[in-house]
Amino acid sequence: RKLLPAMYARDVCHDLPDTARIVCVGRDDFSQEEFLNFIEKNSKPHIKEMPADAAWARFLKRIVYVALNATDVATFGPLVEALRQDEGLTRVYYLATPPHLFATICDNLAETSLVTPNSRVVLEKPLGRDLASAKQINLDVGKVFAESQIYRIDHYLGKETVQNLLALRFGNILFEPLWRREWISDVQITIAEKIGVGNRLGYYDTSGALRDMLQNHLLQLLCIVAMEPPTSIAPDAVRDAKLQVLRSLKRFTPTALSQNIVRGQYRSGHIDGQQVPGYRDEPEAPKGSKTETFVAMKAEIDTWRWAGVPFYLRTGKRMADRLAEIVVRFKPIPHSIFNQPTNSFQPNSLVIRLQPDEGLSMNLMAKTPGDSMRLKQAELELDFREQFT
Numbered sequence: 001r002k003l004l005p006a007m008y009a010r011d012v013c014h015d016l017p018d019t020a021r022i023v024c025v026g027r028d029d030f031s032q033e034e035f036l037n038f039i040e041k042n043s044k045p046h047i048k049e050m051p052a053d054a055a056w057a058r059f060l061k062r063i064v065y066v067a068l069n070a071t072d073v074a075t076f077g078p079l080v081e082a083l084r085q086d087e088g089l090t091r092v093y094y095l096a097t098p099p100h101l102f103a104t105i106c107d108n109l110a111e112t113s114l115v116t117p118n119s120r121v122v123l124e125k126p127l128g129r130d131l132a133s134a135k136q137i138n139l140d141v142g143k144v145f146a147e148s149q150i151y152r153i154d155h156y157l158g159k160e161t162v163q164n165l166l167a168l169r170f171g172n173i174l175f176e177p178l179w180r181r182e183w184i185s186d187v188q189i190t191i192a193e194k195i196g197v198g199n200r201l202g203y204y205d206t207s208g209a210l211r212d213m214l215q216n217h218l219l220q221l222l223c224i225v226a227m228e229p230p231t232s233i234a235p236d237a238v239r240d241a242k243l244q245v246l247r248s249l250k251r252f253t254p255t256a257l258s259q260n261i262v263r264g265q266y267r268s269g270h271i272d273g274q275q276v277p278g279y280r281d282e283p284e285a286p287k288g289s290k291t292e293t294f295v296a297m298k299a300e301i302d303t304w305r306w307a308g309v310p311f312y313l314r315t316g317k318r319m320a321d322r323l324a325e326i327v328v329r330f331k332p333i334p335h336s337i338f339n340q341p342t343n344s345f346q347p348n349s350l351v352i353r354l355q356p357d358e359g360l361s362m363n364l365m366a367k368t369p370g371d372s373m374r375l376k377q378a379e380l381e382l383d384f385r386e387q388f389t
Contacts, residue, residue, distance in 0.1 A: 002155070003096060004043040008051065011059050023064045023082055035065035070101055073108040080112050087116040094122040098203050099133070103140030110144045122151045125216040126207065156217040160384060161358045165224045165326075166233070168352070168360070175350075178330065180305045185347060188312040188327040189221050191354075192319035194271050197293070201282055209295045210263070213315040219246070221326060222311055226301055250300040260299075263292035266318035276318060293317045324354035338373055346377040358384040 004024075010016055030038060039060075044051065051059070066082050068075040083091065093109060095102055102123055109115050121141065128134035141150060156162060169175065178184070191213060197204045204212060223242035230241040252260065268278040279285060279293050294316030301311065330348040349363045359382050366378040 001043065001046050003094070004039055005047045006158075008043075008047055008056075008059050011062070012051075012055055016062070020062060021064055022062045023066060023079070025066050025068060025070070025079065027067065027069060029067050030065055032065055036060055036063065039063070070097065070105050070108070073111050076108055076112045076114075080114065083114065087118065089116075089118060091116060091119045092122060093119065094124070096124045098206075099123075099126055099128050099137060102127075102137050106141050106144040115144055119145070120149050120151060121145050122153055125152075125154050126211050127152060129207065129211055154216050154220050157220060159354055159358075161352060161354045162221065162224070164360075164384070165221075165352060166238075169224075170229055181307055181309045183330055184309055185329045185331045186310045186312060187222075187225055188329070189218055189225070189314070189325075190327075191217060191315040191324045192321055193315075193317045194319060194322045196266065196276060196318050197279065197282055201284055205286060205289055205291045208291045209293055209315055209317070214295055214297065214313055218313045218315060222299065222313065225326060225328070226306055226311070228305070245301060248301050248303045248306075250302050260297060262294075262296045264294035264316070265289075265291065266293045266316070269318070271318060271320075294319075322356055326352040326354070328352075338375060340375060345375065360384075 004022075007016075007022055024035065044056070064082055066078045068079055091114070093105075093114075095105055097105065106115075106121060109119075121144075123137070123141065128137050169179070220242075223245045226245045227238075227241040228244065230237040265279050268281060269276060279291070280287070280289055294314075296312070296314040299311045299313060301307070301309070328350040330350075332347045333342060333345055336342040336345065345365055346363065348365070351361045351363070353359050353361070361382070362380040363377055364380065365375045368374045368376045
């Protein structure tokens with residue numbers, strides 16, 4: 001649903017070498033033809049623009065399917081045979097697996113001599129379920145791959161609008177004088193999904209919304225919004241600026257924890273007129289599971305720039321709308337000179353839409369047409385798709 005459409009987009013943009021292959025590894029005992037039919041049915045519909053026949057056929061020629069058990073090194077023989085025996089080639093092992101498998105897979109790759117100096121390994125979030133397990137993953141993977149070969153990724157950072165946050169903040173002088181506690185009332189970051197857990201229940205029930213979404217996607221967005229200007233756009237400089245934000249997050253006391261975090265779980269109901277099951281009614285869901293599918297948090301950053309400004313983070317599945325956005329709300333005007341009370345003025349806000357319609361909008365007060373001086377909220381909008389196509 002995500003990876004192969006993304007690789008197709010790279011192929012269409014000619015970002016892949018002509019000889020590059022995509023070796024797909026799974027537990028299902030598909031033949032090559034069966035797997036190509038599988039992605040025709042399950043991956044192709046998730047490509048935003050219907051692929052041209054020639055482009056899709058070229059992409060399919062890159063794909064090779066290998067069946068194996070990631071935890072059993074004895075089943076890695078077909079993968080060894082499928083990979084070209086040329087240590088000069090760059091191999092990228094993309095591990096979109098539960099984090100407890102990272103170390104085992106890396107050990108098995110090493111044991112079958114598949115780790116070369118030109119190999120890379122990509123670890124997709126989450127990296128463990130707590131600090132101790134994250135450190136253990138780093139230790140175990142580091143025994144097989146050098147640090148320069150390891151890529152820990154949060155795929156949300158690849159979104160154009162997320163990257164545009166850096167451009168918005170540090171490519172324009174307009175907002176920087178206002179980007180602080182004196183002028184900003186609060187920041188709200190929302191990622192809402194209509195879908196349920198689908199076929200990810202085995203992973204999701206051990207993770208929940210807090211580990212699956214909040215501690216990576218939402219915190220990454222918070223860091224970009226709140227960080228100080230990095231010295232450059234270089235990865236290490238941006239990472240260091242983000243790290244300062246994380247270190248400045250106000251720690252929760254037991255009392256504050258109960259007052260500033262809400263967890264919930266979706267029940268059966270209707271989405272777009274269709275009946276959908278509750279979380280505990282999903283296939284293979286543990287009876288009485290208390291895994292949260294919704295979480296909301298009020299966070300604060302203890303720095304001179306942000307002291308006293310609440311950051312509201314929320315995410316959930318089976319929500320009414322599919323939406324991802326950041327809303328920066330500015331403080332209200334101190335006094336109205338118009339024949340309207342001050343509380344009738346909507347505070348200015350900057351809305352960064354991440355999905356489904358990527359863009360920016362600025363909500364301002366403007367005069368309505370006519371003889372009287374009446375003000376109403378108006379929107380200045382930038383649609384990324386319209387602007388850059």
